Structure formats: structure tokens, C-alpha cells
Amino acid sequence: METKQLQKIADTLRYEAVRMVWEGKDGHPGPALSIADIVTTLYFDEMNIDPDNPGWEDRDRFILSKGHACPIIYAALNEKGYFTEKIEHFNLRALHSDFQGHPVSQKTVGIDSTSGSLGNGIAIGAGMAIAGKFHKKDYRVFVVVGDGELQEGVVWEGINVASSHKLDNLIVFVDRNGWQSGGSVEDVIGGNNVAQRIGAFGWHTIEIDGNDIDQIKKALAEANSVKGKPIAIVADCIKGKGLDFMENDNAWHKGVPTDEQFRQAGIQLKGDAK
Amino acid sequence: MKDFKGTREAFATAITELTEKNPEVMFISSDSLKAMRAVPYAEAFPANYIECGIAEQGTVNVAAGLSTCGIIPFVATYAGFLTMRACEQMRTFIAYPNLNVKFVGINAGLIGGEREGVTHQFYEDVSILSAIPNFTIFLPADGNQTYHAVKEAAAVNGPVYIRAGSGREVDVYDKETPFSLDGVRILKDYGRDTVIFASGFVLDRALEAAEILKKEGVSVTVADINIINGKDPSKIISLIRSAGKIVTVEDQSINGGMGSYIQALVCEHDPKIVRKLGLKTFAESGPAKELADAYGYSPEGIAELVRA
Numbered sequence: 001m002e003t004k005q006l007q008k009i010a011d012t013l014r015y016e017a018v019r020m021v022w023e024g025k026d027g028h029p030g031p032a033l034s035i036a037d038i039v040t041t042l043y044f045d046e047m048n049i050d051p052d053n054p055g056w057e058d059r060d061r062f063i064l065s066k067g068h069a070c071p072i073i074y075a076a077l078n079e080k081g082y083f084t085e086k087i088e089h090f091n092l093r094a095l096h097s098d099f100q101g102h103p104v105s106q107k108t109v110g111i112d113s114t115s116g117s118l119g120n121g122i123a124i125g126a127g128m129a130i131a132g133k134f135h136k137k138d139y140r141v142f143v144v145v146g147d148g149e150l151q152e153g154v155v156w157e158g159i160n161v162a163s164s165h166k167l168d169n170l171i172v173f174v175d176r177n178g179w180q181s182g183g184s185v186e187d188v189i190g191g192n193n194v195a196q197r198i199g200a201f202g203w204h205t206i207e208i209d210g211n212d213i214d215q216i217k218k219a220l221a222e223a224n225s226v227k228g229k230p231i232a233i234v235a236d237c238i239k240g241k242g243l244d245f246m247e248n249d250n251a252w253h254k255g256v257p258t259d260e261q262f263r264q265a266g267i268q269l270k271g272d273a274k
Numbered sequence: 275m276k277d278f279k280g281t282r283e284a285f286a287t288a289i290t291e292l293t294e295k296n297p298e299v300m301f302i303s304s305d306s307l308k309a310m311r312a313v314p315y316a317e318a319f320p321a322n323y324i325e326c327g328i329a330e331q332g333t334v335n336v337a338a339g340l341s342t343c344g345i346i347p348f349v350a351t352y353a354g355f356l357t358m359r360a361c362e363q364m365r366t367f368i369a370y371p372n373l374n375v376k377f378v379g380i381n382a383g384l385i386g387g388e389r390e391g392v393t394h395q396f397y398e399d400v401s402i403l404s405a406i407p408n409f410t411i412f413l414p415a416d417g418n419q420t421y422h423a424v425k426e427a428a429a430v431n432g433p434v435y436i437r438a439g440s441g442r443e444v445d446v447y448d449k450e451t452p453f454s455l456d457g458v459r460i461l462k463d464y465g466r467d468t469v470i471f472a473s474g475f476v477l478d479r480a481l482e483a484a485e486i487l488k489k490e491g492v493s494v495t496v497a498d499i500n501i502i503n504g505k506d507p508s509k510i511i512s513l514i515r516s517a518g519k520i521v522t523v524e525d526q527s528i529n530g531g532m533g534s535y536i537q538a539l540v541c542e543h544d545p546k547i548v549r550k551l552g553l554k555t556f557a558e559s560g561p562a563k564e565l566a567d568a569y570g571y572s573p574e575g576i577a578e579l580v581r582a
Contacts, residue, residue: 127339
């Protein structure tokens with residue numbers, strides 16, 4: 001798909017993510033907007049998926065390891081047509097809602113893995129990738145992790161296993177927006193040299209601007225040509241990307257826009273009249 | 275059936291037979307291939323042996339991923355490294371989505387961990403998993419029952435935990451007796467003054483206690499509880515109703531295991547005195563037999579609890 005079209009979809013997803021948080025009065029909009037361009041490129045350009053057959057065994061898999069950013073995935077699944085009817089009100093985080101606070105595979109159509117307890121997505125993805133090779137299928141497994149999330153030890157267990165099993169069908173995006181719940185990643189743990197660290201485990205690493213769809217496409221093309229190694233695309237992203245009042249302000253890690261801020265979101269993301 | 279000795283070889287034999295019939299069965303290892311006596315398995319089915327290294331949380335997650343793609347993974351390693359270190363993964367990524375993953379935890383209990391000491395003696399595993407929905411918990415009493423439990427686990431659609439030992443357990447069962455899906459099997463029925471419910475590798479000791487008591491004119495029934503929190507406890511409940519007094523014996527924490535399960539059934543259906551034998555403290559290194567005797571599991575110790 002043309003980059004311009006994808007950018008438009010990305011902004012639609014951003015708006016929908018903000019709308020569901022605003023309506024539901026709870027959620028993590030900053031982390032969701034950070035990865036909107038990656039998610040859009042995957043769902044609308046790259047992944048081999050069929051919304052009418054979400055359990056299709058040859059499909060590419062997707063795991064949102066940083067599960068708190070799920071509003072952007074719910075929006076993507078909705079736009080892509082995964083639900084019988086297009087969802088108007090997500091009832092995010094409400095009792096009996098299909099749209100849980102963090103992704104749940106058995107509650108939401110199109111979610112390949114439950115996630116949200118940080119650190120687990122890469123190893124789960126490695127399991128799916130091993131199964132793909134075992135079954136001689138050529139699907140790929142995509143995982144999106146946060147940079148703060150990399151502090152979890154189990155992340156490196158997954159990175160280790162993926163390397164030893166030579167999982168070139170596993171492609172991990174690291175959303176390196178530099179922020180985590182408690183503050184900046186650098187302040188919390190002293191360093192954020194992601195590519196160097198993952199590269200040391202024998203992965204193929206690519207560094208890009210994660211809010212630039214052309215760069216995301218290029219990185220995916222490179223990833224698809226790698227043989228014998230898992231791939232990490234370290235994507236420098238802006239937390240809250242797309243809304244001027246949200247960008248790089250970690251107060252939006254979790255937060256609910258006011259009615260006025262939501263109106264601003266309409267202007268900035270949808271082109272509503274001022 | 276190939277010959278085997280103890281719970282670990284029982285596992286290796288059973289998973290080999292399962293994989294021969296169904297190539298989707300896999301052994302997922304946390305560097306536990308040798309510990310599970312599964313080297314011949316890996317040689318026979320190299321593609322079905324998935325090594326994840328000394329990394330139990332990652333191992334359980336890999337099993338979760340495999341399971342979503344139709345594989346039937348058996349994660350087998352030390353009981354505590356699974357149920358304690360990887361507890362969250364077993365809960366959130368296996369039990370919550372109700373994935374078809376099987377776990378075999380070895381070195382369970384004092385008798386399982388014995389000389390290794392407290393770091394490798396795991397007597398909390400059943401308590402921990404009892405708190406997690408969707409888990410089927412199998413407590414085979416010896417190697418022969420472990421073999422059948424592993425086979426039976428493959429027939430369950432959903433997460434199963436099988437508690438296994440070191441491989442030096444006393445055989446109580448013969449090789450042919452199947453793993454009872456009633457959750458209970460009466461092994462000695464001298465009368466119902468007291469019913470002793472025993473689980474796991476202390477069953478032989480409970481049986482010996484019954485012989486001691488018989489000589490004293492105390493009539494005891496010994497029942498093996500091999501599944502806890504099962505869907506249909508009716509057979510256990512009818513045994514409870516027939517009992518004068520109840521004693522539970524398990525090589526596990528006194529809180530949250532089989533004893534607590536029986537106690538709850540007794541309270542709910544036919545209140546009477548229940549005396550529980552289980553661990554209340556951390557133990558120490560020692561040969562299995564001596565250790566079990568020292569911590570109250572001697573046949574005489576069990577008999578004493580019945581007399582009390």
C-alpha cells in the first residue's frame with residue numbers, strides 16, 4: 001500500500017485509540033500512539049492475514065508484548081474488519097467487554113496471544129516460530145516490545161532461545177521511545193543501547209525511525225531476507241506521537257484526555273474543523 | 275511397554291510412546307533432558323525435543339506459543355522451578371487461555387528433593403497450582419502410576435500438572451493398573467475406624483501404618499488420592515461419609531494441598547475430625563528414607579496420628 005494511505009490509516013487508528021480511552025475513561029494512550037505506524041504497516045501492508053479466518057493456520061502471527069498499548073491493536077483489528085460489525089463503542093476495560101485492559105486471546109477475535117504482563121512476548125513468539133518451522137510453514141511471527149520492558153529477565157530468555165533455534169521467522173520490533181512507567185529508561189536503568197544488547201545475542205538488528213512508514217517498510221524488506229537469525233527492528237518512536245499535547249510527555253503513559261483534548265485529537269488526527 | 279524404574283524413566287517411556295502415536299507431542303526442556311532421563315527420546319525424535327536452556331519462564335512461554343499452533347508440549351523439569359519461578363507464566367499464559375500444555379514437576383516433596391536440600395525440595399507446588407483455575411493436578415504415587423498419568427494427561431484437553439519424584443520412590447502399584455480418573459483408589463480396606471487419605475510417594479508408608487494399626491485392633495482404610503480439585507469428587511465424598519475419623523498424609527505443605535482439599539470436602543459434606551500430616555517448616559538435606567522418617571512420615575508416625 002502507498003505510504004500516504006498508510007499514514008492516513010495510522011492517524012485513524014490513533015484517533016480511534018484515543019477515542020476508546022476517552023470513552024472508557026481509562027487506558028494508556030501514549031504507548032499506543034508510539035507504535036501506530038508500526039502496527040499500521042504490519043496489519044495493512046505486511047502481514048499475511050485474513051480477518052474472515054482469524055485462526056487460519058498459515059497466517060502471520062502478531063503479539064503485542066507491551067500489552068498496555070492494546071487500544072491501537074483493537075483499533076487496527078476493527079479497521080481491518082475482524083469483527084462481525086464495525087465497533088462503534090469499544091467499552092474498553094468495562095465489565096463484560098470484549099476489549100480487556102490488556103489483550104486476551106480468548107476474548108478478542110484476532111488476538112494471537114494474551115499479553116500485558118511485561119517481558120513475555122518474545123518467548124511466546126519463539127514458540128510460535130518453532131512450531132512454524134516444525135510444521136514446515138512459512139508464516140512469520142511479529143512481536144512488539146517496549147524498551148522499558150527489556151528490563152524483564154524473561155525477555156532475554158526468549159532472545160536466547162530464538163537465537164539458538166535460528167528463528168529467522170521471528171521479527172521483533174522494539175518501540176524505543178525512551179520512556180517507561182516511572183520515567184525515562186536511561187534514568188531508571190542507566191542505558192538504552194538496545195541494538196547492541198540484542199545484537200550480542202546473535203540477532204540481526206536494524207535501527208530505524210519507528211514513526212517513518214517508509215523506513216518501517218524498508219526494515220521489513222531487509223528482515224525478510226535474513227537467514228538463520230531472528231531479527232530485531234529497533235524503532236525510535238515518539239511516545240504519544242501525533243498529538244502535540246501528548247508527544248514525549250510521560251504523563252500520558254496512562255491517562256484520559258479531557259473533552260477539549262479529545263476535540264484537539266479530532267483536529268490533529270482527523271482534520272476536524274478547529 | 276518398555277521397562278522403566280521410577281518417575282523420571284516413567285515419563286520418558288510414556289512420552290516416547292505418545293510421540294510415536296502423535297507427532298505433535300513435544301518435550302520442552304529447561305536443560306532437563308538428562309534429568310528427565312529423556313536422552314533416548316531426543317535421539318529418536320530430534321525435532322520434537324525443544325531445548326530452552328536453564329530458563330523456566332521462557333520455557334513455559336515457548337510452550338504457550340507452540341500450543342497455540344497445535345503442538346502438545348510437555349514441559350518437564352524441577353517442580354519448584356516450574357511452579358515458583360515460572361508460576362506467573364503457568365497462570366497467565368497457560369491456565370488463563372486454557373492452553374493444552376502438560377507439566378511434569380520432578381523432585382517434588384522431601385522424598386523427591388532429599389539430599390539436594392531445601393533449594394531442590396519442592397513442597398509448595400500443589401498449594402500454588404491449587405489456587406490457579408483450569409489446572410488439572412495429577413499426583414501419581416510411584417513410577418508406574420506416573421507412566422499412566424503422563425498418558426492420561428495427553429487425553430485431557432487443557433493444562434495438566436503431574437507431580438513426580440526423584441526416581442527412587444517405592445513402587446506401590448503394578449505396571450498395568452491404570453491411573454484412576456475417580457481421583458481416589460482404595461488400596462487397603464480393614465475397616466472404617468479411620469480412613470487415611472495419602473498422596474504421592476508416602477503411600478507405601480501409609481499402607482505400612484495400616485498394618486501396624488491392624489495388629490492393635492484399629493481398622494483402617496488407606497485410599498490413594500491421585501487427583502485433587504477434580505470435577506467429580508463424588509467417590510471421595512462417599513468414602514468421607516463412611517469414615518469414623520480422617521487422616522491425610524502428603525509430602526507437601528500442610529496448607530493448600532491434598533489435606534486442605536479433603537478438609538474442605540469434609541467440612542462441606544460430612545463434618546468430622548481431620549488430622550493432617552504435611553510440612554510446616556523448611557526441611558534439610560538427607561537420604562529420602564531418613565528424611566521422611568525425621569519429618570513425621572514414618573509408618574509409626576502416621577499410626578500415631580491415627581491413634582491421637
